[in-house]
Amino acid sequence: MTVHRFTPTRWHNTLGSHEPEFRCADGDTVIIETLDAIGIDRDGVRRSGPPNPVNAPIFVEGAEPGDALAVEILRMTPTRGTGWTATGLAPNVVDPAAVAALPPREIVTWLIDRQTLTARLESPPAGLDHMTLPLQPMIGCFGVAPSLGQAFSNATSAENGGNMDYRRLGPGTTVWFPVAVPGALFSLGDGHAVQGDGEIVGTGIETTFEIEVRLCVVKNRHLVWPRGETAEAIFSIGNARPLEQALQHATTDMLNWLMADYGLSSAAASHLMGQVVRYDIGNVFDPAYTVACRMPKQWLPARTQD
């Protein structure tokens, strides 16, 4: 296994068929440093702009349309002593009649302690002095080029991944993306030190990371939506509005997964899902919302297909 360090010189605000800046073999590991969501690097230098700049794409050799790109998130090391969040719940996550009373949107600073791996507000308001949060790093925006020559803003997400802002997409998790173009054209950015469900203030704790990912090609996988695996569970992701449609996509994909790879009939899969499934709301802030349909591994039958 080869480990590369890729230092991008270009960043993009879309996932699309951009000229790749780095090539690696199937199975290689790549270390990349990310900018924060508005393009500031570890040293406070603006290297790009919003929304969510990601590295110029990585071309993964052997990846072809119809394959899946497995992205194993090996490590996310915070590289900066500060992060930032927005103040105020997003207008779309509260009752319409409650919007007018929301506080004005401001940006506040968090101090990131890289020894204790915790974050706290630089100037905590009354009542939050105790709030020193353990870091739970995650990648806000990553994925591959979409089909049909499309290119989507990094503010949103779709079948090809993108700005999913889902807190389980961190170290220890493997994510599979449906490959739509030769080389897959993988990019990542928008690391969060911590983020609640739903990303309801519109940000996690936005900062910079050194991220180590292993990129593997799974041939002829024919995914529709991103899928993932943690130590405890597998999950399907749906990215869409409204929230119900994101849930429908994720649920349908999990149903198909259980039938195709675990040999369950549709009825058997429904028995399993009906009583043990879990749903996570990744974000309800971005143009497309993200819902994960999660199945604990302890209830999975043996795989019938690999």
Next chain:
Amino acid sequence: MTVHRFTPTRWHNTLGSHEPEFRCADGDTVIIETLDAIGIDRDGVRRSGPPNPVNAPIFVEGAEPGDALAVEILRMTPTRGTGWTATGLAPNVVDPAAVAALPPREIVTWLIDRQTLTARLESPPAGLDHMTLPLQPMIGCFGVAPSLGQAFSNATSAENGGNMDYRRLGPGTTVWFPVAVPGALFSLGDGHAVQGDGEIVGTGIETTFEIEVRLCVVKNRHLVWPRGETAEAIFSIGNARPLEQALQHATTDMLNWLMADYGLSSAAASHLMGQVVRYDIGNVFDPAYTVACRMPKQWLPARTQD
């Protein structure tokens, strides 16, 4: 503290201003046996019919409009060796284009082992032989009479509770309902031995229980939505369609709760919620969906109001 046993002779398919059949004092404990979702009792005798029959109301002395009724769920003891579920994901939880391939809706039996507190399918389909689930009892449908003389089917839910089908509403949890009529008029039914998030097959494992609840009046609480507390967290519940509106109700209620009872400013509450909030999807099957906005107690500031 007085413990009563209330044996209903009437059941209702709505939460409304029905004639109460039992009266208790503020702080009393009541033991009730429930029918299953279609009105069958512990002995297999049909005592009522669907949807989700609940006991004729309990009048709690001292409860007045504007108060909250605290329902402490002390115990749920399964009283039958069998439960049942429906086969097939509900048409509204998969992609519309995937509906036609869903299996026909059938009812299957689960065996409930009251010694080991587990449940398994009587005739498991291929791949599910291993699926012996630990019981996680919960109350599917409970609440108080709604305002304005309204009466709502037990198939759905609203501000007054009802068929919320949320798996955390079991032993160890306290739920507060907004009281709209004198005596609150509390009813419960539709116990589930196990249920996944979303109740996506339209049922949990439907069976009968002996349920012990303590009923306390909190004066002048002026709740809008049901709220709850477990050992680890507090949560606000929103019941509505679409899913996004249920989430908006729950989020707005948590915001208001943190401001009113924990002394946080709107901005401080948004910092807290933004980075540590959790969402649970109770059900996405009933006419009104249920979302809980959950805040781990470890991050709560001290209460400023009781």
Next chain:
Amino acid sequence: MTVHRFTPTRWHNTLGSHEPEFRCADGDTVIIETLDAIGIDRDGVRRSGPPNPVNAPIFVEGAEPGDALAVEILRMTPTRGTGWTATGLAPNVVDPAAVAALPPREIVTWLIDRQTLTARLESPPAGLDHMTLPLQPMIGCFGVAPSLGQAFSNATSAENGGNMDYRRLGPGTTVWFPVAVPGALFSLGDGHAVQGDGEIVGTGIETTFEIEVRLCVVKNRHLVWPRGETAEAIFSIGNARPLEQALQHATTDMLNWLMADYGLSSAAASHLMGQVVRYDIGNVFDPAYTVACRMPKQWLPARTQD
């Protein structure tokens, strides 16, 4: 045909199984005076309160569950020289980020000219001096008692009708409601002198009317949703949130109607609907939204069933 004048002494804020105050035969005509949406009568006297008080129910002899009640709206004569509307678009009809800039909600007076049948603002703001609108009277809230002993606030609507706030529900239109209880228990109120699509300020021009309706029983009609007919078209109504679900209900009902009464196959009905259907948005303000699926009569085949 008998014409009755019914002068209610009770009004209700819900459609439910209330004690009827008037009985009529199948085919009779009834003249009723309505209060406005907050319970003020033609003389400015408060007779009831919000939301949308309707007359104590009319028991229509011969109406049984499973029948339809046909309500022919013969006449709506405004009985007051003034009406009122609310200022400001409702928070839920604009982008969440635009809510904070909406004007404060105030009530303004319109002058209703009963000679010219027009309405104009008493104090028009700059730019609206010219806005003298022809009256287009409509019934905001009417329907029958719902099933299962339920009772729903007159702020909302459901299968039994209610606060549909749809501008085509005025003189010349016949509406059919699904009867759920003996006698149907028909009530009406909340007349609007004018209303735009969507009722996006939360009101039409709210005033009082003398309304003349003919009430006929159609035996064994087994409707699910209200249906209507104007001189030019037939329409099915769906009442639900979100807007898409209201549209799905209305569309499904029209499909079923064309198949059952006009002898079309599902494929033929889809050809017809696909190229000539029209949708109207009744309201997007009330808890349940209202969508009508409308089919111009000129494209209807001959009825195969009556």
Next chain:
Amino acid sequence: MTVHRFTPTRWHNTLGSHEPEFRCADGDTVIIETLDAIGIDRDGVRRSGPPNPVNAPIFVEGAEPGDALAVEILRMTPTRGTGWTATGLAPNVVDPAAVAALPPREIVTWLIDRQTLTARLESPPAGLDHMTLPLQPMIGCFGVAPSLGQAFSNATSAENGGNMDYRRLGPGTTVWFPVAVPGALFSLGDGHAVQGDGEIVGTGIETTFEIEVRLCVVKNRHLVWPRGETAEAIFSIGNARPLEQALQHATTDMLNWLMADYGLSSAAASHLMGQVVRYDIGNVFDPAYTVACRMPKQWLPARTQD
């Protein structure tokens, strides 16, 4: 005024920053022949593929980001004797429980009579012999390149236009698009001979046209959404899912339009919109739905800005 004939040799399945194939001056008229939705030309020759191929872009001289491109639809002449539609209502426009009974999706042929300007099914099913529809030509998919280097499938729509499938976008209508790139990069395709509201079978009568449009640049217009004007009304378009969000975008844009160009206060605009606004549902089939908020010209105050 110069009239050009542009005969494309390339078609695209996205609206994006593709290499333009034709340039014209501000104010010029361009005549283009379109392919049908799957890329078949007037002679039945496949020239491109689905979805909805549009011409390689037209670069309009003088158009810069922040400007609007006015597209005056002067003429749509059908160029083929046949069109086609799909059979069966789309699964997402009926109740989920009604999906399984929908007919299988098939393609059927319509005969287009270019003398009488009517269309009828080649093999009408029972009950539809009478259905000879007058042509109401409209452009299904047109618009300009989106911002940020994005490119969107012609199956969907967004701020830059695209597959809006709205029946009023035909001859006599002028549409304004927000320009995001130099030259605007205008493309069009997917002509429909007839289409009902909602495009609920997923197609209009799909055929080929010769289309004549006049393209004018309006400097510094800073539109957010497409807007349009017919002989009787002006309208704002929102493209999004769910339907309510499309409506919110359209409503917010109309509010802003009335305030900025017609000098109305927010309160005055709400009085006007509340009582006279009309909504049209363009489509509820595509990934983004389309809603138009329409204001009859007879109620508009004089423009205060041009």
